[in-house]
Amino acid sequence: MKKIGALSAFIILTAASCTPKVNVVNEPLKSTAAEIAQGKTIFENACKRCHDLPEPAKYTSVQWVGIMNSMAPKARLNEEQHRWVYDYVVSVK
Ligand code: HEC
Numbered sequence: 425m426k427k428i429g430a431l432s433a434f435i436i437l438t439a440a441s442c443t444p445k446v447n448v449v450n451e452p453l454k455s456t457a458a459e460i461a462q463g464k465t466i467f468e469n470a471c472k473r474c475h476d477l478p479e480p481a482k483y484t485s486v487q488w489v490g491i492m493n494s495m496a497p498k499a500r501l502n503e504e505q506h507r508w509v510y511d512y513v514v515s516v517k
Contacts, residue, residue, distance in 0.1 A: 463512030480516035
């Protein structure tokens, strides 16, 4: 079930990416190195409040879309921070 949830979130995001304002989270290499570095800092600070830091390589990039969709609001990330953290975790492979 979890996998299907992540996958449909991925499809929704992919479909929504035609709108310029929406972040294209399925294109991780669009972020600059500086943004990915910021994502790492945010990840290390914001994502260990409720649980141990997850291992980025433990999940696929598709799974991360679903995880970030549920965790970004918990960590109170804005859209940019959401994308930077996503791009960081999928870059650690
Ligand atoms: C306000 C508390 C809170 C914050 C902040 C938080 N999480 Fe979580 N996280 C949870 C809870 C509760 C669960 C377990 C229940 C669930 O899956 O929703 C969880 C589960 C997870 C899981 C396991 C999901 C799975 O399917 O196995 C991952 C990975 C994760 N969080 C990543 C993150 C990341 C990355 C951040 C930072 C952007 C973050 N979390 C911030 C509360 C939080």
